Amino acid sequence: MTAPALEGAVRRHLDHLAVERGLAENTLAAYRRDLARYAAWLAASGVGAPEEVDAGHVTGFVAALGTGGDGGRPLAPRSVARVLAAVRGLHRFWALEGLAPTDPAADVAPPAAPERLPRALSVDAVTRLLEAVPVDSPAGLRDRALVEFLYGTGARVSEAVGLDVDDVVGVTGEHGDDVPVVRLFGKGSKERIVPVGSYAAEAVAAWLVRGRPALVAGARPARGTPALFLNLRGGRLSRQSAWSVITAAADRAGLAEEVSPHTLRHSFATHLMQGGADVRVVQELLGHASVTTTQVYTRVTAEALREVYAQAHPRARWDGR
Secondary structure (H helix, E strand, O other), X not given: OOOHHHHHHHHHHHHHHHHOOOOOHHHHHHHHHHHHHHHHHHHHXXXXXXXXOOHXXXXXXXXXXXXXXXXXXXXXXXXXXXXXXXXXXXXXXXXXXXXXXXXXXXXXXXXOXXXXXXXXXXXXXXXXXXXXXXXXOXXXXXXXXXXXXXXXXXXXXXXXXOOEHXXXXXXXXXXXXXXXXXXXXXXXXXXXXXXXXXXXXXXXXHHHHHHHHHHHHOOXXXXXXXXXXXXXXXXXXXXXXXHHHHHHHHHHHXXXXXXXXXXXXXXXXXHHHHOOOOHHHHHHHHOOOOHHHHOHXXXXXXXXXXXXXXXXXXXXXXXXX
């Protein structure tokens, strides 16, 4: 069992993340899980208070994460790095607040992770995915609007399902010739304005005019919600349901690769870069805090160019022969 002093110090940090930094609930939930695992490790190691933690406890925990030695499931290097980031933030907070004399996690490095480039669908595969969504029912209109919206804006699935109708402006022509836009609220509740392409705007407009009213009217008990995307009961669509919409469409389209809402976000960014978009424009559209995060898509584009060159040029050989 975790000692009260240690448990209270962890809770104080989580309160700081929620109130002072305004982290989204999904992000906070991830922090709670990771720090609960860390607190259990410290308790099992005989630690009862923040000032008793040393670098050996932190490095031991990091090693245990990779093997499951702490009693949890073994984690891949990227997941270990994510948990360590939460642990380092915890110790930094404790040191700044005077709950511990030093920061024992400051010099602990995460395990090296193999570099993975984002997986993106081809333009043809995206088209097949979109065309596989039937629009002969209110739910079908919603599903087509959701898939078009995710690919047309690069929104995270949590951003999409969190939208209200008033967050999307101009899709039904109420603002004349203005380009339709959407207000997206990303990590840390940061707001950004993103254009909505014509295909996505038309799909959302069809959903708002012909699909959404039917789900609202059929809700039992009758309810009113500002949510843009609704479930069959008239409530806000969940992240899990949105994920199911994408995977069902991929199955109908016969796509061999695994497709998720984030695959559409990667495809959005990759296709923009391939079309010549500036990396900083893509950064703004995706809502990345740092352009370094966005620059991975320049490598994706370079890999695609290299592959095409190798296949098409008669003297493009890198095998040393």
